[in-house]
Amino acid sequence: MLDVSDDVRAEIGDEEADLLLRGETAPGSYDCTSCRTPGDSEKEATSTVLFVGEETAVLAFAHAKCIPSQVVPVAEAQLQGAVASITADASPVPPLAAPEVSGGQAVLGITSGLVLIKGDLYPALVVEPTAAITRPGTTGPDDEFLQLLIEQGFMPVSNTDEVPSVLSGWSVLLAMGQLHAVLQPGPAGGSPVAWWQAHQALPVTEGWRTAVNRSQTVLVFAAPVGSIGAQAREDLLREALDKAAANGLLVGAAMPLAGAAAGS
Structure with a gap:
């Protein structure tokens, strides 16, 4: 009941992929690399997840309902630090070339927190750029960050006591108990691509993980630069969200975890 995606197969090679699928190197029981609860590849659908650093790659396993089989780029130092915690459900593979990193993207700051509604x-992420975002191809001074997101399906938030609607095709990638990316639909219906991707995986609290494992959904809020700021506590973050919403400077959406079925 093991799934090896084409991307994972391309990295580990056909021989290793076939050994996994035949069960010869399958893990049997494992700790899910996403939700960190036990799984059994002989009894339930299981995904192979390949974490790739600059010099190291680690193959781990996850419930298919938590995360699909895929390749996840991570910082080398973070991957080395995580190896000890996943040795029970991971096996080393030969070194791989460093993944390419696309340039020219706006820098988006992201904060995790729990929001009471x-x-x-609810587990939430708050996205705020480090500078004004202009429309691609323009040089004007106007910040169009919110308008660009609305065109992608985010909805204006005027009341933070309401749960945003689900944004179809978008998802949040949580792996090794940490936040790796916010994914958006790929071009022409292809595989999802990263709208935001962590240079180093973002730790989240145990309470946040517990909430997201229960709901399988993350609320994603976004505001223009200077609207939220760095808040040391969740109550202050909520106050900043309330203020941004009151000023018409907040959009939001609900997103499933990558691999989880989206609600309607």
Whole structure:
């Protein structure tokens, strides 16, 4: 019941992929690299997830419902530090070339926190650029960050006591218990691509992980530069979100975890 994606097969080679699929090197029981709870590749659908650093690659396993089989680029230092925690469900593979990193993208700051909405705690991400975002191909002074997101399907948020609607095709990639990327639909219906990707995986709290494992959904809010700022506590983050919403400077969407079925 193991899935090896084409991308993973291309990296580890046909021989290793076939050994996995025949069960000769399959893990049997494992700790899911996404939700960190036990799994069994002989009894439930399981994904192979290849973490790739500059010099090291580690093959890990996850519930298919948590994350699809894929290649996840991570910083070499972070990968080396994580090896000890996933040795029970990971096996080393030969060194690989460093993944290419696209340039020219706006720098987006991201903060994780729990947001209380009508008595329930929701795992949330708050996105704020480090500078004004102009429309590609233009040089004007106007910040069009929110308008660009609205054109992608984000909705204006005027009341933070309402859960944003699900944004189809978008998802949040959580692996090794940390945040790696926010994914958007690929061109022409292809595989999802990273809208935001961490240079080094972003740690999240145990409470945040617990909430997201329960809901399989993350609320993603976005605001223009200077609207939220760095907030040391979740109550201050909520106050900043409320203020941005009141000023018409907040958009939001609900996104499933990568590999989880999106709600309607």
